[in-house]
Amino acid sequence: MRRGVREFVTVALPLLAALALAPLFYSNELLLFNFIMFLILAQGLNAIYGFTGYLPFGYVGFFGAGAYGFALAVMHLNASPLLAMACAGVAALVLGVVLTPLLRLSGAYFAIANLAAAQAVYQVISNPALQDVTKGPYGVTLSSVFAPALSYGVALIILAATLALIAWLRNARFGLALQAIREDPVSAAMAGVAVVRGRTIAWLLSALIAGLAGGVFAWHISVFYPETAFDLSFSIFAIVFTLFGGAATQLGPILGVLLLYGLYNVIGITVPQYFQLIYGVLIVLLVLFLPDGLASLATRRGFRVP
Amino acid sequence: MLAHAILSGLVFGCYFTLVGLGLNLIFGVMRIVNLAHGDVVMLGAFAAFWLFALIGLHPLISSLIVLAIFALLGLPVYYLVVPRLLAARDSEMLSIILFFGVQQIIEAIATIAFGTSERSIPGRVLGSGPLHLLGQALPVAWVVSAAVSLLAVALVYLYLYRSRVGTLTRAVMVNRDEALASGIDVHRVSALAFGIGVALAGLAGVFSPFMLGSATPAMGGDVNLAAFAVIVIGSLGDPRGTMLGGLIYGVALMLMQTYMSAWANLLPNLLLIAVLLVRPTGLLGRQVRRA
Numbered sequence: 001m002r003r004g005v006r007e008f009v010t011v012a013l014p015l016l017a018a019l020a021l022a023p024l025f026y027s028n029e030l031l032l033f034n035f036i037m038f039l040i041l042a043q044g045l046n047a048i049y050g051f052t053g054y055l056p057f058g059y060v061g062f063f064g065a066g067a068y069g070f071a072l073a074v075m076h077l078n079a080s081p082l083l084a085m086a087c088a089g090v091a092a093l094v095l096g097v098v099l100t101p102l103l104r105l106s107g108a109y110f111a112i113a114n115l116a117a118a119q120a121v122y123q124v125i126s127n128p129a130l131q132d133v134t135k136g137p138y139g140v141t142l143s144s145v146f147a148p149a150l151s152y153g154v155a156l157i158i159l160a161a162t163l164a165l166i167a168w169l170r171n172a173r174f175g176l177a178l179q180a181i182r183e184d185p186v187s188a189a190m191a192g193v194a195v196v197r198g199r200t201i202a203w204l205l206s207a208l209i210a211g212l213a214g215g216v217f218a219w220h221i222s223v224f225y226p227e228t229a230f231d232l233s234f235s236i237f238a239i240v241f242t243l244f245g246g247a248a249t250q251l252g253p254i255l256g257v258l259l260l261y262g263l264y265n266v267i268g269i270t271v272p273q274y275f276q277l278i279y280g281v282l283i284v285l286l287v288l289f290l291p292d293g294l295a296s297l298a299t300r301r302g303f304r305v306p
Numbered sequence: 307m308l309a310h311a312i313l314s315g316l317v318f319g320c321y322f323t324l325v326g327l328g329l330n331l332i333f334g335v336m337r338i339v340n341l342a343h344g345d346v347v348m349l350g351a352f353a354a355f356w357l358f359a360l361i362g363l364h365p366l367i368s369s370l371i372v373l374a375i376f377a378l379l380g381l382p383v384y385y386l387v388v389p390r391l392l393a394a395r396d397s398e399m400l401s402i403i404l405f406f407g408v409q410q411i412i413e414a415i416a417t418i419a420f421g422t423s424e425r426s427i428p429g430r431v432l433g434s435g436p437l438h439l440l441g442q443a444l445p446v447a448w449v450v451s452a453a454v455s456l457l458a459v460a461l462v463y464l465y466l467y468r469s470r471v472g473t474l475t476r477a478v479m480v481n482r483d484e485a486l487a488s489g490i491d492v493h494r495v496s497a498l499a500f501g502i503g504v505a506l507a508g509l510a511g512v513f514s515p516f517m518l519g520s521a522t523p524a525m526g527g528d529v530n531l532a533a534f535a536v537i538v539i540g541s542l543g544d545p546r547g548t549m550l551g552g553l554i555y556g557v558a559l560m561l562m563q564t565y566m567s568a569w570a571n572l573l574p575n576l577l578l579i580a581v582l583l584v585r586p587t588g589l590l591g592r593q594v595r596r597a
Contacts, residue, residue, distance in 0.1 A: 055399055101583055107398045108339045112534050113582045119531065120575040129568045232527070236406070243403065277414035283407025287400050288390050 004171035007306040011250050012163035015039075020156055029148060031265065033220050036155045037213055038261050041238040042245075042253035043162045044209030049239070050247035051169055052202050053182035054103065057111040057235055058118025061099075062092040062207045064230040066214025068125055071140040072133070081145045085154065085215045092211020095121065096204045103199050118230065126226035139225035142218065151220040158212050165205065166250045170306075178202055179248065237261070240283060246295025249305045255294055310442045311564040312557055317444060317452040319556025321510075321517045323549050324455035325529065326536035327462060328506030330548045333537070334479045335499040336388060338401035342409040343507050343533055344526030348416065350376065350511020351521035355425045365431060365512055369454065372508040380504030383408075384497045409526060416523035426520035451513040458509060462502070462545055475499055535574035539581050 022032050041063065049055050069091025073084035102113050128136040169175030180188040181195050189195045218224065241260055245252030260282075267275050290296065295305040329343045340346075353372050357363040363371075387404065394400050433446035466472040474495050477485045486492045515521055518529070536555045540547025558577065562570040 053396075053399075055402065057402070102579075105582055107396070108402055109538075109582060111399070111402055112339070112538070113579055116531065116534070116575040116578040120572055120579070123569075123572045123575070127568060239403065273414045273417045276410050277418075280407045280410030280412075280414060283410065284387070284404055287394075287404040287407065288387070291394060291400060 004167045007170065007250055008164055008167040011254070011306050012160065012167065015254060016156060016160050016163070019159070023149075023152065029152065030221075033148075033152055033155060035257065035261060036152075036159050037217055038237060038241060038257045039254060040155070040159050040162050040213040041210060041234060042241040042257050043159075043166050043250075044206050044213065045238040046166060046242050046247055046249075046253050047162075047169065047209065048202055048206035049242060050249070051175060051178040051182065052199055054199070054203070055111045055239070056114045056206070057239075058114035058116070059206075059210055059238055060230055060232060060234040061114075061118030061121050062095060062210035063214035063217070063234050064118070064122060064125070064226070065091045065095045066211030067218040067224065067229040068134065068140075068214075068226075069211065070215040070218040071142055074142050074145055075140065076133075081147065081151070081219055082154075084145070085212065085219070088215025088218070089208050089211045092207045092214065093204060095211075096207030099207075100200055100203065103196075103203060115235075118232075118235070122226060122230035125230070134226075137226060139223065139228075140218075142222040145219060146222045148220060151216055155213075155216045155220065158209075158216060162209050163250060165209075167306075170248070170250065174198070174201075240279070240286075243293055244282075244286060246293030246299075246305065249293075249295045251306050252293050252295040307564060309440075311560045313440060313442045314444060314448065315557030315560035316553060317448050317556070318517065318560060319553035320452035320455045320459075321448075321513065321552075322532060322536050322555050322559075323552030324458055324506065324513075325510045326533045326540070326548045326552060327459060327545065328503035328510070329533045330537040330540070330545060331462070331499055331506070332503035334544065335475060336392065336496050337398055337482075338388065338391060339398065339405065340503065341402055341405035341530065342412055342526070344529035344531075345409045345412040345416075346376070346504055346507035347511040347514060347529045347533075348521060348523060348526045349412065350508035351514045351525070352416065352420060352425065352511075353508065354512040355427055355515065355521060358427050358431070359425075365427060365516075366450075366454070369509055369512040372512050373505045376508035377501040377505035380501035381497055383504070384500040388496065388500065389493060413523055413526060420523055422522060422524070424520035424522050425515070427515040429516055432516065445516075447516040451516050454509070454513060458506060459545070459549060462506070465502070466545060471495065471498065531574045531578070535578040538578050 019032065019036055023029050026032065041059070045056065045059055066088035069088040070084045073079040073087035074081070079087065099114070099117055102110055102117065105113055124130070125134050126137045130136055131138070134140075169178070177188070177193045178198050180191065180193055181198055185195050214229065218229070241256035242253045243256070244260055245254065245256030247253075264275060267278075286293075298305050325347065328346075329340055332338065332340045350372050353375075354365050354368045357368040357371070358365065391397050391401055391404060429445055429447035432450045435446065436443035437446045437449050439449065466476060474485070474490050475498070477488075477490060478492055478495050482492060514529070518525070532555070536551040537548055538551070539554055540549070540551030555574070555577065559570065559573055562573050
């Protein structure tokens, strides 16, 4: 456990401090916020994919559920932002519980079913028939609670909690049990690991993280459309960032976000097709030549990547 | 109205069988998920569009050209990617990510080359006026597309069940390692199946302007979901199941569009989840679930 604390102090704290101070020196706060959001999403996905091996292609479903949980709480209940954040978390958790039966599926079936589930949630929320409740495809405006500085701070707190969770998972009994399940569920069950309970807890934690990220996203940008909140790129980016750096580590997804999302911001915004092309090539090469990510370059040589 | 919905559903079902067939063949033989399937369909649609727009080629003739070219394009892709992929630890999962990358490459190149505008081929090219079938009037283009699809399904069936290579292919489907141990050239059989799968996707693309509406570089994702729904309903890896899945999907889609049109696009997703949860092996299928 002491090692978990050390990993958190050496990896997470400098990053959090840098992100907390960055707005003083750099004026594009939205860009910094996006970095924080993708750091949260990549680590949330790491909790389920890195530790249990389930690849949630529809991870964005939780993110969107969180964003709309926040928006509906503000629009219909006049909730304060912090209460609405709690609603965002609850919305994602409820969706997570509803989708828990999907964990019975293995491999590709889980990934495809999860993707279909996220699409289904999107189609329900953006349906013109529900315009009175969700404003359908026309998007929501939450200018009454707009508070960029405060929501930036809340996003940082969520990131800190997520990084602490990953550091804990890497070093606690529970995280080791999850990794045993990932390697071989039958042997893990034989050794006395509660397979179903372990998976379900990891799944719900991961859903909660994405829901909170969605809530704080809704709060920070305050005007958005269903296709923004349910954009499949959120899933994809989170998966690729995690995979690129190395799943089941704390440092890997951080490196993935900083390098690849940085690259995206340098070339992706002006010429998105060329970025998409580079991205596709990168993914193919990654899977063929470095399936365990950048971190495996160090672990192969005997170093322990935090 | 009910009779019309059911009949057009069956016609669309034949076409959706074709949309799922290539994906299912590749999954059945290699146990990899070709997430770029929808984008190959898109390329087929653009091939048919340009052949028609530039030299006025009839889609039925373009479909033969597309079949040949796409099969030939599939082979190098197979040898570049698949053997390495199958050697990996969790090839099924990695294949999703890898072919997602391939999908991004195809979509990016198509967007750069063709732009984002919608392209379509007028339906009268395949014959004008409605065709009366069992007392219902259906556009000729639908019936022709369905007939071509049925022909393709029949040929795949003959290939798998009435030819020597087909027998070998089915052996690989049942157990790859044992097929290898009994002296079957697994890579040649797989490469052939991969080429056929890609060619079938291209063929589905040629008729997509008539069945799915105009073609855009971004259409791949929706096609993928429909194809997945079809093959999951049937059961992964079984071509007869694909036919059943296609027909169920087509009829359900037409009924939804007739009676609850606002919610029709929810259908593939809900069918997919429902079948996976209630009967994860598909209606005709084998074991896919663990723990």
